[in-house]
Amino acid sequence: MIAKNESEDSWYMFVDNLYIRGLKGKNLNLVIIDGQRALRLCSK
Numbered sequence: 001m002i003a004k005n006e007s008e009d010s011w012y013m014f015v016d017n018l019y020i021r022g023l024k025g026k027n028l029n030l031v032i033i034d035g036q037r038a039l040r041l042c043s044k
């Protein structure tokens with residue numbers, strides 16, 4: 001997936017795509033975000 005910008009919608013589609021491909025996060029303990037507001041919003 002190639003995004004044209006770093007909007008909340010673009011990040012949401014990226015994270016959703018990871019989930020669809022099998023990344024469930026049930027053992028996820030840590031998420032590191034570089035301060036990008038849109039990524040922080042879609043990770044909630």
